Amino acid sequence: MQAQLTAKDIACRRGERLLFKGLSLDCAPGDALQITGANGVGKSSLLRILAGLLRPFAGEVSSTGAIGLVDERLALDANQPLGKALAFWERLDGCSDPGRALDVLQLEPLLDVPVRYLSTGQKKRAALARLLNRNCPIWLLDEPLNGLDTQAQKSVEALVALHCGGGGIAVVASHQPFAVPGGKALAIEDYAA
Numbered sequence: 001m002q003a004q005l006t007a008k009d010i011a012c013r014r015g016e017r018l019l020f021k022g023l024s025l026d027c028a029p030g031d032a033l034q035i036t037g038a039n040g041v042g043k044s045s046l047l048r049i050l051a052g053l054l055r056p057f058a059g060e061v062s063s064t065g066a067i068g069l070v071d072e073r074l075a076l077d078a079n080q081p082l083g084k085a086l087a088f089w090e091r092l093d094g095c096s097d098p099g100r101a102l103d104v105l106q107l108e109p110l111l112d113v114p115v116r117y118l119s120t121g122q123k124k125r126a127a128l129a130r131l132l133n134r135n136c137p138i139w140l141l142d143e144p145l146n147g148l149d150t151q152a153q154k155s156v157e158a159l160v161a162l163h164c165g166g167g168g169i170a171v172v173a174s175h176q177p178f179a180v181p182g183g184k185a186l187a188i189e190d191y192a193a
């Protein structure tokens with residue numbers, strides 16, 4: 001089964017405001033797409049629409065393959081040590097190689113630290129570990145570089161490149177440049193209502 005993500009003629013309304021309209025995208029295996037735009041333009045809203053968490057005001061989204069969304073909501077038990085919090089989901093997600101994410105994201109030294117004590121960048125790396133463990137083909141990443149140091153930023157870009165190189169899809173909302181070989185960009189401003 002080949003991953004695919006398509007949005008056709010999407011419009012997004014939040015509250016009384018129509019943020020954008022007429023936005024279409026089509027992602028095939030291997031595609032990396034960066035969604036760009038200023039604060040408040042609707043990048044997170046678009047990712048939530050693509051994830052099926054927010055209903056578009058108009059248009060349709062279709063996808064083949066499981067979708068993993070990483071945003072500012074950390075889906076890990078804040079009161080557990082990181083190792084236990086990740087292990088809970090590893091069992092549910094049927095993760096076969098949890099060591100890989102710990103290694104790639106350099107989380108090994110943090111396994112005993114309660115999730116609530118993790119720094120911003122450490123939390124981001126923990127969220128990405130959960131995503132890796134899920135092994136889903138479609139990644140939706142909302143500001144994945146926020147709070148990360150330069151080395152961790154490069155690791156995340158490399159992870160996305162590897163994911164797409166293996167036939168995955170990545171849609172990345174970010175105001176800062178996100179380097180992925182062959183990556184495309186979509187500026188939400190072009191669809192401003």
Ligand SMILES: Nc1ncnc2c1ncn2[C@@H]1O[C@H](COP(=O)(O)OP(=O)(O)OP(=O)(O)O)[C@@H](O)[C@H]1O
Pocket residue numbers: 014015016019037038039040041042043044045046175
């Ligand atoms: N539940 C809501 N009800 C009404 N308006 C909302 C809601 N959620 C977000 N908005 C508004 O929708 C607009 C777009 O928000 P969104 O988070 O999608 O922007 P963004 O481009 O991701 O911004 P940023 O770069 O700051 O993360 C903002 O003006 C925001 O205030």
